[in-house]
Amino acid sequence: MKKVVLSCVLGLFFFSLAVLGVIGWVGSERALHPAYRQYEWSLATYPDLRPEHIQVRTGDKVLLDGRFFRGDRSSLVILASGYGDTQDQMLSIAEFLHQAGFGVLTYNSRARVPSGGEYVTLGVFEQQDLLSIVGYAAGRTDVDVNRIGVLGISMGGATAVLGAAEDKRISAVVDDSGFSDAPRVIAASFEKFIHLPAFPFAPVTIAIANSRAGIDVNRVRPMDVISKISPRPLLVIHETGDSVVPVDNSLRNFAAARSPKELWLVPGKEHGKAHTVAKSEYENRVTKFFEAAIH
Amino acid sequence: MRELLLTCLLAASVFAQTGNFGSFTNSDDVGAPPLKGAAEFDASTGQYKITGSGADIWAKADQFHYVWREMSGNFAVTTTAKFLTEGIGHRKAVIMLRKSLDTDSPFVHLAIHGDGTPAVQFRNTKADNTNTVDFPIEGPGTWKLKLVRQGSTITVWLAKDGAPLRELGHTTNQLGSPILVGLGVASHTQEAVSTVLFSDVSLEQLPATAGTRQ
Numbered sequence: 001m002k003k004v005v006l007s008c009v010l011g012l013f014f015f016s017l018a019v020l021g022v023i024g025w026v027g028s029e030r031a032l033h034p035a036y037r038q039y040e041w042s043l044a045t046y047p048d049l050r051p052e053h054i055q056v057r058t059g060d061k062v063l064l065d066g067r068f069f070r071g072d073r074s075s076l077v078i079l080a081s082g083y084g085d086t087q088d089q090m091l092s093i094a095e096f097l098h099q100a101g102f103g104v105l106t107y108n109s110r111a112r113v114p115s116g117g118e119y120v121t122l123g124v125f126e127q128q129d130l131l132s133i134v135g136y137a138a139g140r141t142d143v144d145v146n147r148i149g150v151l152g153i154s155m156g157g158a159t160a161v162l163g164a165a166e167d168k169r170i171s172a173v174v175d176d177s178g179f180s181d182a183p184r185v186i187a188a189s190f191e192k193f194i195h196l197p198a199f200p201f202a203p204v205t206i207a208i209a210n211s212r213a214g215i216d217v218n219r220v221r222p223m224d225v226i227s228k229i230s231p232r233p234l235l236v237i238h239e240t241g242d243s244v245v246p247v248d249n250s251l252r253n254f255a256a257a258r259s260p261k262e263l264w265l266v267p268g269k270e271h272g273k274a275h276t277v278a279k280s281e282y283e284n285r286v287t288k289f290f291e292a293a294i295h
Numbered sequence: 296m297r298e299l300l301l302t303c304l305l306a307a308s309v310f311a312q313t314g315n316f317g318s319f320t321n322s323d324d325v326g327a328p329p330l331k332g333a334a335e336f337d338a339s340t341g342q343y344k345i346t347g348s349g350a351d352i353w354a355k356a357d358q359f360h361y362v363w364r365e366m367s368g369n370f371a372v373t374t375t376a377k378f379l380t381e382g383i384g385h386r387k388a389v390i391m392l393r394k395s396l397d398t399d400s401p402f403v404h405l406a407i408h409g410d411g412t413p414a415v416q417f418r419n420t421k422a423d424n425t426n427t428v429d430f431p432i433e434g435p436g437t438w439k440l441k442l443v444r445q446g447s448t449i450t451v452w453l454a455k456d457g458a459p460l461r462e463l464g465h466t467t468n469q470l471g472s473p474i475l476v477g478l479g480v481a482s483h484t485q486e487a488v489s490t491v492l493f494s495d496v497s498l499e500q501l502p503a504t505a506g507t508r509q
Contacts, residue, residue: 233424240431260424267431281432 020204027196027205032119032213033111034084034193042088043067046095056107058132060125062117066107066133068140069098075147075294076103076137080130080156080163082177082272083120083193086112093151093275096283102290103143107133109159119213122182123158123220130163138169145169147294151286153177153272154245158222161253164232165225172293173229174286175222176237177272179245180252182220189244223256230258233293235286239268239277262289317341318498319477320364324349325357326398329485332360343493344379345388347480352387352406352416353425356398358485361391363477369501371443372476376407378435379490383483384410388491390442392449392468393475397421403468404479405451407438409489413453415466430463439495446504 043049051067058064067087077097079090087106094104109129110117117125130150138145149172152160157178164170179185186206190198196205210216226234234257238250247265254263264285268277275282315336316322322334322345330348337344349358376388391404399422406414411434416427433455441452441460450465476498482489 231424254428259419259426261426263428265428265430 020200021208023196023201024204024208027201028209028212030195031193031205031209032121034120036086036112037084037089039088039091041091043091046091049091049095049098054105054107054136056132056136058110058128060128062110062125062129063115064107064110064129064133065114066105069094069104069106070142071098071103072101073147073295074103074142074144075290076105076143076149077290077294078105078107078130078133078137078148078150080126080150080152080159081106081109081112082152082154082156083122085153085156089153093286096287097151097290100287100291105133105137109156119215121213121215122186122217123155123162123222124213124215124217126155126159127162127166130159131167134163134167134169147171149173149290149294151176154179158182158220161222161226161229162220165222165228168232170232172233172235172290174235174237174289175250175253176274177239177242177245178222178236178249178253180221180223180249180256182217185245185249186217188246192244223252226253226257231260233289234261235289236261236263237266237274237282237285238263239266239270239274241267241269242271243269244271316362316364317343318364318496319362322360322362323396325359325361325396325479326350328358328360330482330488332480332488334360334362341494341496343478343496344490345478345480345493346488346490347482348485348488349481349483350485351385351483352389352391352402352404352479352481355418355422355424357400357402357481358398359387359389359479359481361393361396361475361477361479363391363393363475364498365473366476366498366500367472367474368503369443369445370476371441371499371501372497373439373441373499374478374493374496375437375439376478377437377492377494378409379492380488382409382487382489384408384412385483386489387479387481387483388438388489388493389479389481390440391475391477391479392442392444392470393477394421394470395475401468401470403449403466403470405440405442405453405463407440407453409435409483411435411455413438413463415449415451415464417466417468419468428464428466443501445501 108115151174157175328349347360389404
């Protein structure tokens with residue numbers, strides 16, 4: 001009788017482990033290969049934006065696909081898109097910056113076709129993508145290497161902070177709706193992105209995702225390096241009612257940053273939609289910020 | 296004798312206005328804006344009409360009109376502010392804590408802009424850049440502002456058009472003591488002035504916080 005009970009308990013344990021492992025694997029698959037976000041617009045929606053198609057190879061041999069919009073001046077703003085997004089996300093921002101005379105560069109980070117790469121890594125490899133793009137831009141004759149700024153939304157915002165902390169060629173940063181540290185934002189948004197309860201699946205999913213991609217996503221902590229951006233200017237933007245990446249993330253980033261820094265809190269309830277909910281104010285602030293920083 | 300009198304008058308015009316400024320002791324322009332500012336205190340109503348010019352209170356140097364007194368330790372400042380003149384959206388009415396009257400002095404202020412954008416702005420060290428936290432625009436109106444310093448923590452409250460005060464947030468700074476505490480107005484342009492009516496002004500010295508030094 002004891003043996004039967006022991007066998008049942010062991011069986012239940014291994015079955016639970018197997019279920020957890022399978023669901024963790026499925027979760028990691030969703031995390032590393034998020035669905036492509038669909039937009040109501042495309043490049044054709046912006047006839048004034050005529051890109052030069054570019055391809056940039058990263059240090060680890062991933063080929064990135066991007067667009068370069070030549071500006072009236074040699075200052076350039078690189079736009080980094082969010083988790084699950086492609087460069088199309090940034091078209092409306094590219095439009096007003098280009099109208100203001102800036103050169104603009106957008107790109108698909110890795111694992112967003114037609115760019116190569118296997119995994120979306122919440123900033124681990126995406127910061128390398130950004131630095132490769134900066135290196136490419138700095139080598140262009142129509143770009144002033146001393147006048148390169150980056151604007152990123154969500155994961156792109158975190159990537160912009162991480163990249164600028166590493167690379168002094170980035171002269172100004174706009175972090176729109178970025179997160180302060182990956183563990184906290186994963187915990188907060190796990191159910192939203194992965195569609196599984198955070199516990200017990202989040203730690204298992206993260207462990208499996210880390211193992212599959214060869215990363216440690218827990219070490220993606222923009223708030224730990226954001227102070228390195230100073231004395232280059234930083235503008236942080238966040239919707240106060242953001243439920244995906246709560247505004248606390250930007251408050252932590254802002255508190256950790258050094259002068260000169262600006263935080264603009266926008267009265268919205270969505271994530272990464274500040275440009276939509278406060279269009280003219282957004283365009284005015286971002287344009288003025290880059291004009292002051294990299295004109 | 297006439298020369299002496301003239302010299303005294305000229306000297307008086309060069310230095311800050313001192314007189315009856317109610318809760319405050321002095322009034323003067325900071326940063327020498329081309330259009331001079333002024334302050335009037337109505338003892339019967341307790342209201343201050345402050346007119347200021349100046350490019351801005353921003354970046355590495357300021358231009359504005361300031362009415363202040365020296366204070367140390369913990370305190371609370373409350374006022375109601377209403378713009379009496381039209382102007383640029385980014386004109387400012389502020390409760391300001393300032394280290395000195397130098398144009399590039401460290402400061403912290405709670406500002407309400409002409410377009411109704413509340414902001415907490417600060418320059419941490421002399422000649423450093425200004426930093427800002429801009430809150431959602433609420434549109435023009437009559438604003439009640441409150442700023443409390445306790446130790447190195449500064450907490451700010453705001454209310455529009457008679458609504459109850461709500462806490463906007465807090466920040467920390469190392470301005471120390473003594474500092475200049477007062478009300479300021481900047482028109483955001485050197486070519487025009489802005490006038491703001493400050494009413495229900497109160498300055499309250501608060502008890503020392505245990506274990507804090509200022």
